[in-house]
Amino acid sequence: MAAVNDVVIKIATVNGTGSASANGLLRKSIFRMGVPVVGKNYFPSNIQGLPTWYEIRVTGDGYHARSNRVDVMVAMNAQTYARDMAEVVPGGWLIYDSTWPRSALLNRDDISVIGIPLSRMCNERFDGARARILMKNIAYVGAIAALLDIDLDVITALLEETFAAKEHLIASNMEAIRLGHDYAREHFACPLPVHVERMDATKGHIVIDGNTAAGLGCVYAGATVGAWYPITPSTSLMDAFRTYCSKYRVDPETEKRTYCIIQAEDELAAIGMVLGANWVGARSFTPTSGPGISLMSEFIGFAYYAEIPAVIFNVQRTGPSTGMPTRTQQCDIVSCAYASHGDTMHVLLFPADPAECFYMAPLAFDLSERLQTPIMVLSDLDIGMNDWMVPELEWDENYVPDRGKVLGAEELEQMDKFYRYLDVDGDGITYRTLPGEHPKGAYFTRGSGHSKLGGYTEDSDEYQEVVDRLLVKWETARNMVPEAEIRYSKFNKAAILTYGSGDGACKEALDRLEARNIGLNYCRVKAFPFTEAVRSFIEQHEVVYVVEQNRDAQFRTLLINDIDADQNKLVPLLHYNGMPINAGFVVEKVLEEIAKGRAA
């Protein structure tokens, strides 16, 4: 086995031991060498003491998904040693802390084992239990640097940046790097056949997680009120919003804030606050995950019917119920699309990576204010909490927020009478007013039956007129949401359709299939309701593999329900074990289907 810039390193540690910063240092060093990387965190729902893994995929080809193999395992956790060793690809390498003897029972003759006495070296050089543990992590980075040929100057520069304010830490960290590095050099043939070489493929790119990007996107969108209840894996979204607000939204003189973050008592309250704030005209959002959507559903239906803007980020995790809170899935598609009792439908956006999390934040606010309805951005744990290489984020200075149809005091003054739910333009969207503007703008917001004039009603015709108008608005939404990404290969009757975090694995799979002379067309949907382009794409093909990360083919259900797609064409390819989807899975499933006779 020999490969340059195509290697997967997996580091097994114990959570709460500070390995995250060491792993970040390693990932960043490779990125700084101009080589694309993917960083995935597989962590427990726990604070300290349970197994956790960080996986770095070095991908010279610039792929985004995880790879379904491990070339180099860094087994730092005795608890998981056996399974970690079993995971290494034949011909791969296992690095372990040789301070303590390995069990002779655990061995494989098809991999190479590299023992480095990390604990012993660090115990000799550093004082204090905490420092020794932290430095042991840094020392394995040094060893990997030697084995994979990672430039020490790059690591040094990164440490200098990180510890600019604590200079003494630069020296001790460098010392730990050296310990691991020099030991590996002295005792093993470095570099390994799989290693890293400088490239120039990361210029103009950053590595960021989706929650940070989405939180930043909310700042740029001009959001002022964030209400939330902490829930994994969405918490870091509000953390990011807070970080950037404290940087950009605090008056340096008065120290007054132009943002308001409220940690609600539960998700029921969080969404209520979002509705209240949007009702008075402040851009307001809430980040949550599946269980939060369940709790918010009553208010989401209210907002649909009373027509109040709201932006909800659902960073999906594995369900049902509490499920696996630190594992990923795309399992809230149906529950979000039709959240709440009664006839309700909601506009959904599906970001495929952190960059889209950023750009879809202002888009979500624009759509929610234009359409006066909740918009849900369906990210997931894989996008939200993992490290993705994406093109540097850009901001268009010409952007003007779309605040939708809002009548101001002057317009109201000139009106004879204002009616809240009267469709004067035929697009299903009615004018709204904000409290505090003008007495003529007053109306009664209610979730009970109302007529187009805004009054309470129990009259069948009056009721039906309003809910039918909401269907007109739904069609308006269909023409406003972002268009799907569609790619045609050679003449072909078969295609892959996916959304969100399925994008990376599917694109990589398309390349691999192409190499086998199987050229499939591709459609990556970005929003619900589905556009005309999505409908005709499906119509054009005989077979459409719908790749998604849930058990019940929820997206396929939406396609059948919303655009009457022919269910016989839609072949579900489902990955739902909680791990991010990988290209190997897609390739394997497509080949299986082809073998079954659904010829491509």
Place this chain on the structure above:
Amino acid sequence: MTYIAKPRVSHPGLPKNELGLTSRDYEGAVSTLCAGCGHDSVTAAIIQAVFELNVEPHMLAKMSGIGCSSKTPAYFVSQSHGFNSVHGRMPSVTTGANAGNRDLMYIGVSGDGDSLSIGVGQFVHAIRRNLNMCYVIENNGVYGLTKGQFSASADIGSLPKKGMPNQQEPIDPVSTALSLGATYIARSFSGDKEQLVPLLKGALLHSGFSLVDIISPCVTFNDHEGSTKSYAHTREFYHHVVNIDYVHPSEEIKAAYAEGEAMPIHLHGGDTIVLRKVDEGYDPTSRASAFKFLRDRFNAGEITTGLLYVNESREEMHELMHNADTPLSKLKFEDLNPGAAELEKLQRRFR
């Protein structure tokens, strides 16, 4: 909910307030509650209070949840925005609205079912935040719209129209609010407008969370003999401890208020209320003694009313959070967006 428009005929001689509006301008649609419902008296008291306070109708926001009480915002100040939300969730909507626009005056009208059962979580957390709002509970001890089930404020031993007496401990919104640090706590009776109107005025002007718990009998399901929330029972065991007068900023506070029996309290907005003690043993500025007094009188079967606690020194939500004076909803986008150059700069740490 009403759908009956009220005729707009008013007597030319009706008195006008400083805005040139008459009390009729503060009315709403015709009530569809039962004849004699205590809630309609509360509505009338709210109309009088905001009329006399010269509140600009469009600067008032009327918030509610679900239930008979929650219908009432449709029956006052039709020139104000109203938000009839979902059951028990009025506090969260009001919190968000207030977060977005701190310049509005918020009045939330809730009931004992809405606030003490399904919405008890939101009720207590709005208090903890010291949300600047006037929170009215129209408290009748029963669920009206679903036809007479006990609510969480029903007293032990209180009889329903049919069936067994209530055996569960009641939740008293006043002592709950007191324990959570609410900064203006009053209790009154829908049948005592003279006491209620000044209490509502003080509550509307108070900066921070003000609770006005109003015994408001349900004539249809809880006004019979054996009920502790009936008109008759409330009148019999009703006990004023502190009444208040509202003093307009332009009025001088009269020296006639002798120390010990009257106490002026200066509100944030420049207004003043004067407390007049009816019961000398009561101190409305001490949480500890208020607690003991309320408990003792409750055990004696009395319904203590008046301004039961007031604390003007604690900061409300925005002040606690150091939020901008300008409502967040009024800020210009340019002042909220850090711009392209800054985005470029901040991404260096992601490389």
